[in-house]
Amino acid sequence: MKKHDQDFMKRQNRLTVFEIIKNQNPISRASIAKQTGMSATTVSRIVGELTEQGYILESEKVSEGLGRKSMLLEMVDASVLSIGVELDRHRMSIGLVDLQGNTVCSETYSRKDDESSDTTIERIAAVTGELLKRHSIERGRVAGIGVGLPGIVNNDEGIVVFSVQLGWKNVPLAKRLSELTGFKADVDNELKAKALSEHLKGAAIGSNRTALIGFGNGVGSALIIDGEIYRGAMNSAGEIGHSTVDPNGKLCECGKAGCLQTYINISSLLSEANHYRRIHSMEELFEARRAGERWAVYLIDRALMYMSITVNNVVCMYNPDSVILTGELIDKFPEIYEEVKSLCASRFVWEPLNGSFRFLRSELNEKGVIIGSGLMAQRRFFALE
Numbered sequence: 001m002k003k004h005d006q007d008f009m010k011r012q013n014r015l016t017v018f019e020i021i022k023n024q025n026p027i028s029r030a031s032i033a034k035q036t037g038m039s040a041t042t043v044s045r046i047v048g049e050l051t052e053q054g055y056i057l058e059s060e061k062v063s064e065g066l067g068r069k070s071m072l073l074e075m076v077d078a079s080v081l082s083i084g085v086e087l088d089r090h091r092m093s094i095g096l097v098d099l100q101g102n103t104v105c106s107e108t109y110s111r112k113d114d115e116s117s118d119t120t121i122e123r124i125a126a127v128t129g130e131l132l133k134r135h136s137i138e139r140g141r142v143a144g145i146g147v148g149l150p151g152i153v154n155n156d157e158g159i160v161v162f163s164v165q166l167g168w169k170n171v172p173l174a175k176r177l178s179e180l181t182g183f184k185a186d187v188d189n190e191l192k193a194k195a196l197s198e199h200l201k202g203a204a205i206g207s208n209r210t211a212l213i214g215f216g217n218g219v220g221s222a223l224i225i226d227g228e229i230y231r232g233a234m235n236s237a238g239e240i241g242h243s244t245v246d247p248n249g250k251l252c253e254c255g256k257a258g259c260l261q262t263y264i265n266i267s268s269l270l271s272e273a274n275h276y277r278r279i280h281s282m283e284e285l286f287e288a289r290r291a292g293e294r295w296a297v298y299l300i301d302r303a304l305m306y307m308s309i310t311v312n313n314v315v316c317m318y319n320p321d322s323v324i325l326t327g328e329l330i331d332k333f334p335e336i337y338e339e340v341k342s343l344c345a346s347r348f349v350w351e352p353l354n355g356s357f358r359f360l361r362s363e364l365n366e367k368g369v370i371i372g373s374g375l376m377a378q379r380r381f382f383a384l385e
């Protein structure tokens with residue numbers, strides 16, 4: 001075996017052992033060897049390294065059952081932290097994420113519509129420094145920074161290819177952020193980060209085929225197959241908001257006519273509502289619907305129908321075992337989730353697949369992207385170290 005391949009194998013083995021201890025702790029060395037097929041010597045060597053570096057410890061607990069008693073290994077949850085960031089048009093949130101995907105702390109700041117990428121990146125670096133200082137966290141314990149944002153992201157190179165919401169094009173976010181903070185940085189699409197966190201820590205634990213659909217300022221989806229994010233050729237798999245519903249429909253912000261999201265997303269609904277009367281927010285629009293104003297009933301019912309159609313299309317295309325609904329519209333208006341769920345069951349999901357998947361609501365809500373991005377940074381750290 002070539003030296004390069006040997007190194008790769010070693011890193012893979014280390015990551016595998018680490019992931020098993022993380023997910024199943026407390027656990028014995030023998031059980032790790034059995035699950036991975038590695039020799040007892042290899043497992044002991046890796047465990048020795050991880051213990052020395054302070055990531056795991058021998059716990060007081062011993063294995064139960066027949067046979068020889070053995071000491072169990074446990075994770076030191078706060079031994080490594082990562083920084084998770086969520087960027088959106090009007091806000092940025094930053095938090096510290098531990099090995100189990102808990103947020104140690106998180107903060108949200110407002111962001112101006114037209115804030116330049118340089119300014120935003122400098123602010124992320126400044127807040128990161130402050131958070132570490134305030135919580136007295138040594139830099140050596142930080143695995144890296146992960147950032148999730150809406151748009152098309154080249155996750156291999158950490159470049160924001162295109163984000164309508166942020167108004168960014170070809171921004172080398174990971175490189176700039178690394179230069180400013182000294183930490184390795186990862187960048188990904190927000191829904192992919194969110195799907196990962198819901199899969200590992202939230203609503204879809206135990207699911208092997210998870211589809212996450214976001215309804216908010218845009219419409220998008222993300223798919224997890226056997227624990228891995230499905231990315232497509234340029235990491236834009238799941239951009240369902242720009243699938244065509246009506247070629248003669250309304251113009252979308254992307255320049256095409258009749259995209260799915262023009263019937264669902266917040267800005268489209270508000271701009272259509274304003275044809276009728278002055279409406280400033282989705283809250284007002286819902287208020288008008290509850291009051292029985294016909295135009296508002298029509299607009300929201302139509303949006304609910306298209307949301308249900310979105311679920312059906314995703315289900316027909318991917319046959320997931322779990323579908324998670326998330327996004328600002330779902331988080332703020334609980335009735336949307338309930339109504340879409342019942343519309344799907346009674347009218348819109350293709351009958352043979354009705355009941356074939358768990359219909360779920362995001363559990364991590366506004367923390368999902370922070371946690372998912374933080375966990376992505378940790379994955380890279382332990383695979384490469």
Ligand SMILES: [Zn+2]
Pocket residue numbers: 241242252253254255256259
């Ligand atoms: Zn479009």
